[in-house]
Amino acid sequence: MRKDKEIAIKLRKQGKSYNEISKVLGIPKSTLSGWFKDLRFSNSIKIKLISETKEKWARNITNYNKKRAQAILEKAKKIQDIESKKIKNITDKELWLLGTALYWAEGTKRERWKVRFTNSDPDMIRFMMCYFRNICNIEEEKFRLTLQIHPNISEEEAKRYWRNVTKLPSSQFYKTLVAISKASKKKREPRRLPYGTLNISISDVNAVNRIKGWLKGLTQVV
Structure with missing residues (x-):
């Protein structure tokens, strides 16, 4: 077994995330996915990995919503600025x-x-x-x-x-x-x-x- 693969599997069994392992070893996450597909984990590690996955998704959704909300605000402001200039004075x-x-x-x-x-x-x-x-x-x-x-x-x-x-x-x-x-x-x-x-x-x-x-x-x- 490749030394880096052996280290990667060891880290994964310790509960490390794909991102963490990829950064440490410089290995693409797609490669790691292939290495880890048949791995078996203890219940404690499974719970830890599931929890980390949920947290990651929650962070991603939160970040997405923030960016989307900011984009909506910027678009609204742009439209309002354009339309406000159409009213210069009233009789x-x-x-x-x-x-x-x-x-x-x-x-x-x-x-x-x-x-x-x-x-x-x-x-x-x-x-x-x-x-x-x-x-x-x-x-x-x-x-x-x-x-x-x-x-x-x-x-x-x-x-x-x-x-x-x-x-x-x-x-x-x-x-x-x-x-x-x-x-x-x-x-x-x-x-x-x-x-x-x-x-x-x-x-x-x-x-x-x-x-x-x-x-x-x-x-x-x-």
Whole structure:
């Protein structure tokens, strides 16, 4: 028997993997497979080899999933970057329609005296502030903000964050609500809303009726 084959078999019976033996002896795994096909092992070695094989497959699957997930993220980012560049600016009419559609989805429709819009997405809040200011012609002093946060969130930091988003002073914030809603209690992790949820309130009957009229118009054209 070849000396290297004898050593390889000895190592295999010790529970060494194909990769380990191949690296030590410089022998291809295909050759090792031929040498080992008729080998018999003790139960302890069989269990060890089976365990190592399972671990190897688990590592391979984990690595594959990580690479696949990364590839999916990179592809998604590339598509999003390309598509985002197609929107360079929007007209006042487009802002009007988009803002009204967002209010339809996220705003309060039952109020008779106040416009109310609530969300935790800073980009959406920023967009709606632009809509209220430039389309609804809301005067700055009519805006009132109410912040709802989890108990472990810094009120000062959250207010500073939303002041920057809305460009409104602290004097236009109502008392902060520190609570966990029944819907999210023990289900939603606080870090998903690091700055809480912001409610925009506007006491302007004319604005309420104008927006309701626009919503009615949207329902009649689709």
